[in-house]
Amino acid sequence: MDVYEPDRLQTFVGLLLLTAVARRRAAAAKRRRTRRERRQGCKKWLLQREELGHMGLIRELRENNPDDFRNYMRMSDANFDELLERIGPKITKQDTVMRTAITAEQRLSVTLRYLATGRLYADLKFTAAISPQALGRIIPETCAAIVSELMPEYxxxxxxxxxxxxxxxxxxxxxxxxxxxxxxxxxxxxxxxxxxxxxxxxxxxxxxxxxxxxxxxxxxxxxxxxxxxxxxxxxxxxxxxxxxxxxxxxxxxxxxxxxxxxxxxxxxxxxxxxxxxxxxxxxxxxxxxxxxxxxxxxxxxxxxxxxxxxxxxxxxxxxxxxxxxINVDPDKVEVIVKAACTLHNFLRQKNVQRYCxxxxxDQEDLENGSVVAAEWRxxxxxxxxxxxxxxxxxxxxxxxxxxxxxxxxxxxxxxxxxxxxxxxx
Known part of the structure; x- marks a missing residue:
């Protein structure tokens, strides 16, 4: 028998033990990261969306300050309701045993607010009480629903x-x-x-x-x-x-x-x-x-x-x-721009005096031979x-x-x- 065989066996066993320890440590680190990500993704205030998000403000404006609601959403409450009725079925999600789904009304309102302001998702989350990761899915999906439902008509x-x-x-x-x-x-x-x-x-x-x-x-x-x-x-x-x-x-x-x-x-x-x-x-x-x-x-x-x-x-x-x-992928930029153009036509036809x-x-003063420039210029x-x-x-x-x-x-x-x-x- 080779005199060195016990030493080799001992070395082999030692390597197996070190590998097992390394794997356990890696698994423990992964569990810690997962728990940390879950804590960050489920911040307590984000779970209080109805109380801390802007839906309460929206309801108050709808009931008592229609002009402010129009400025906030870029449309009247009647236009908002019609839009929600048409695209609601396309953006409604099912509740799960883990959490309540974000409603179609919340999805539409945060999308309109994004189009109206252009704010970053990381900033908009404080208004809507919706995480930036969720906004990154919700806003393009809602814009796609607007394009799919309204663009062929408008x-x-x-x-x-x-x-x-x-x-x-x-x-x-x-x-x-x-x-x-x-x-x-x-x-x-x-x-x-x-x-x-x-x-x-x-x-x-x-x-x-x-x-x-x-x-x-x-x-x-x-x-x-x-x-x-x-x-x-x-x-x-x-x-x-x-x-x-x-x-x-x-x-x-x-x-x-x-x-x-x-x-x-x-x-x-x-x-x-x-x-x-x-x-x-x-x-x-x-x-x-x-x-x-x-x-x-x-x-x-x-x-x-x-x-x-x-x-x-x-x-x-x-x-x-x-x-x-616009801080999204170019393919998502396309659907966001098309949704805005579609809403432009929708509001031009539904509420032209308020919208435009x-x-x-531009207005022409034909008596004096001049042009009065539009406010947007x-x-x-x-x-x-x-x-x-x-x-x-x-x-x-x-x-x-x-x-x-x-x-x-x-x-x-x-x-x-x-x-x-x-x-x-």
Missing amino acids: VKFSLFASEWQAVAHDFHMIWNFPNCGGAVDGKHVRINPPPNSGSYFYNYKGFFSVVLMALVNARYEFMMVDVGKNGRVSDGGVMEATEFNRRLKKRQLQLPKNDDTVEHLNFVFVADEAFALGENLVKPFPQRGLDKPKRIFNYRLLRARRVVENAFGILAQRFRVFLTA PPTMV AHPGMVPLHSGSSHNPTYEAKTNRDKYKDYFTGSGAVTWQEKMIATGN
Whole structure:
């Protein structure tokens, strides 16, 4: 027998004992961490949500201070109840033997408060008495329910020729621009960049963002919303990637034919200098070398295009989450932005005077040839997109714009347009 065998056996047994001790210590440390995390996740004051959260304040405001409730929730109690009735079934959770579920009313109210303020989850938890971890699930889920339930009804994009004609009628009657299916524009929505994303979301203004591209009707309502392209892309680049542009180029939008339009002109959408001039998309003439007819055309186009600028301005003032950097993953940013745009249309249609009083949009003083700026322009919030590279329009696109120029200086002229261009508007 090898004389060294007992020593080897003793060493082996010692190693087994040390391993067992190490495992016991690791298991004990894990149990301590788990208990500590449970204590932190179940802080006593968080379990007193009804007593310490803002639901008591909300009920008091509903009963005795409706204007304060409207300011707090960004909607009236009637609008809140209707919204809760529609999305409540989608966000209701079951109670468990361990704890009572957060109610649908609490979930909706904290989501609306988040959209109204843009506060961090770690800050909002003190108002709602809901942990940041739970808020990180509740708010995107509630926004997704709003988008799923309301967006098909209130943000309509798939239109027929008769519906395009109804949109164009509003533009003609309100803004004196015929055959117009909407105003197109885009804005940067600030975000905190996801890990390891580098400069992918870094825009020309020096911050991280995703792009919100929208088509807006004559009543400041969103007809199409596209969210999520990285902030480095220009207006035109984002436009190229939208479903709207794809269907426009393939002639799948069922636009009215020229036989059914005013002066038999092309049915068009209005945009700014960043976009490519097309047969169905018009933008201003370049500022260099403008003659009087071109200046009149630019004024008339600007007058119609203000609707999209004002829609973005109203959105950012009512839902101030757009005035901060949204600190969630980019895929969740998309559903949050779409929910806000949907609520904007919902409130525009349900309670327009309260949601959007006249001071919230630009007003023209036609007697003095001036524009009274909307209140939101003092703090615009969202940043416009970079123009990008120049485009070479086709002959047909240039001809189409020239026909509108001739119309605005001929049979379609309005009495005040020369006064407005004389004052630089």
